[in-house]
Amino acid sequence: MTDRVILQREFSELMNGLHGSIVRYASERAEHHQCEVYLCVNNKSHCDQILERIFEKKVVNKLKSNQTIIIYGRKLSLYSPLTLNKSYLPEAVYLLLFPGPDLLKAVEYQASLNPVYEIIVFTESDGHTEATDQWMSEHDVRRLQTGKAAADRDTDG
Structure with a gap:
């Protein structure tokens, strides 16, 4: 059974270091499952701006040239x-950054072919959300809580 989670925040909130945090989270989940992390973007040619919020430019270039890196073990x-x-990919944790409909469809297709441990979506809530809204309505998706949202939840009730 594939776990599906989403971290969806307003764009301004996503700019406060959450890119790095979601990669760490995906790496921790991959360590739990003893597998790799597949970082998924809509288009490799146009992902520099997103990836450079997480990695140094030379690491971004390695990733874009199909090299595997080691992060958090x-x-x-x-x-x-x-x-x-x-690709025919083994079991893994998939981390989707700002996915569009084609990326969500491709990952779900992979999940239909092979077991996928987790699909983690990291996206904004104040932009084009139709693709992720549709994906969430079709699958059992759990929302990730961070920072203020988690603190508010802990104090409710």
């Missing part, structure tokens, strides 16, 4: 819908 490699559809 786990292998991490970069995929797009095009490369996902051409």
Whole structure:
């Protein structure tokens, strides 16, 4: 059974170091499952701005040239819908950054072929949310809580 989670915040909230935190979270989940992390973007040619919030430029270049890196003790490699559809991938934790409909469809297709441990979506809530809204309505998706939202939840009740 594939676990599906989403961290969805307003764009301004996502800019406060959450990119790095979600990669750490995905790496921890991959360590738990003893597998790799597949970092998934809509288009490898246009992902520099997102990836450079997490990694140094030379690491971004490695990922974009199909090299695997080690982060937090786990292998991490970069995929797009095009490369996902051409690959037979073993069990892993998939981390999707700001996914569009093609990326969500490609990852779910992989999940239908092979067991996938977890699908983690990191996206904004104040932009184009139709694709993630549709994905959430089709699957059992749990929302991740961070910072203020988790603190508010802990004080409720």
